[in-house]
Each structure stands twice: as C-alpha cells, then as structure tokens.
Amino acid sequence: FGLRPLYFITIGFQLLTYIIATLTVPNWSTARPTAESALIEPNVVWVCVVAFLLGFADSANTASNTVICSRLIPGRASHTYSAARFYIGLAGAIIFFCSPMLTMKAHAIILISTTIFSGLSFNWAVNQVEKREEETRNEKKPVTA
Secondary structure (H helix, E strand, O other): OOOHHHHHHHHHHHHHHHHHHHHHOOHHHHOOOOOOOOOOOOOHHHHHHHHHHHHHHHHHHHHHHHHHHHHHOOOOHHHHHHHHHHHHHHHHHHHHHHHHHOOHHHHHHHHHHHHHHHHHHHHHHHHHHHHHHHHHHHHHOOOOO
C-alpha cells in the first residue's frame, strides 16, 4: 500500500488542491494587487480545506517516498531520501522565487505538470524496483528436479 496506492492518493489530493486554489484565488493576485474576482469567492473555509489537503498530501507523499527510497537502494535509504528532499526543496525555492512573476493559472499549470511527471516517474521507479526484486527472488529459488 505504501507504493502505488498511497502515491496515487497523494497525486489525487495534490491535483484537487491545485484545482480548488485556482478556482478560489484571483488569477493575478499572486503577482500584484487586483480587483479581479475568483470563480469561487475566497473565504476562510476554502483556506482551511486547501491547508488540510496540502498537509495530507505532504504526509502521504513523505510516507510513499520513504518506502520507495528504502527499496530503491537497499542499505542507503537515508542517502536516497536526503537527496530527494534536497531536490524537492530546490524546486519549491525556484517556484517561490518566480512566484511574483506568475499568475495563479501559471502556478497551477506548473504544479499540475510536475505532479503528473512525478507520478509517471514514481511509477517507472516502482516498476524497476519490482522487476529487480522479482529477479532476485527467482535467483534464490532452489532448483528442483
């Protein structure tokens, strides 16, 4: 459950969060003050919903990343996880640095694209790990006549 199902739940919650944020935040409000309105009137309830969804998605993402890192390079899970967290942090810093120049829709497109790419990459890594583990199991099976 810690691999594909949990990660796809994470992706679902992330995409739902991006959609809600895009609908409740005026497009140019991330870059400058605006009188523009959002498709859905922003309020505290939506802020709390987005905060909950982001927290849930982050914790589920951390759990699934921990599982794949421990299986990807056995014995070096902490190194793999640390490298992954470094690149996640770097990507977040780049997005925050660029945010004054981006509209809400641009944010959504970037985040949705990277989430989908991440899901495809994660699925590919899981396939590789499962293939390697299957080959290892087959090598260890005793040959019977």
